[in-house]
Amino acid sequence: MPLLICPNCQTGMNEIQRNGVHIDVCPKCRGVWLDGGEMEKLLGQVRQYEQEYEAEIERYRQQYAPPPTHHRNPYDTDDDEYYKRHGKKKSKLGRLFDLFD
Template identity: 35%
Template sequence: MQCPRCSNVLLNEITKAGVLVDLCDTCHGMWLDRGELEKIARRLQELEREVSDSERPRDERRPAWRSDDDEGRPPRKKRWTEMFDIFD
């Protein structure tokens, strides 16, 4: 496929997080095929659900993330912005 902006330049296809992205080396444009934006939107909805599920009230006596080998730190939560890692 040729770049819609540069006209004469072929696009490089890469797959990031299950999404096919076409990249132009000349203008650095990123192009999505049909249905790819819907995949991104669907994944964002999934991540939002995961975040809202993790914010449910916990037992106040002992934090849910606490264990003997956690060194006193809670686990890193997924953020909805991680979905945009496909644009790295």
């Protein structure tokens, strides 16, 4: 006989164990019921996995980090900076209209 009745569909809930936490699940509507402290246990496990994942990413970055780049001239590839320094090249028609300025 089930310990809990699903508040949604009034069906007896089954108790299962996942990662050391007892969870009550409704077989009909798939609803989940967590007793006191079970959510904190699950969240603690998630935090632990996140910390391990971040540590692994940091180890990977340290191992495969690109070498530091030396001075890079930003004007080499940036056309906007070139036009700021030299001005955009005008066409012959544009030069003609400069006569009226």
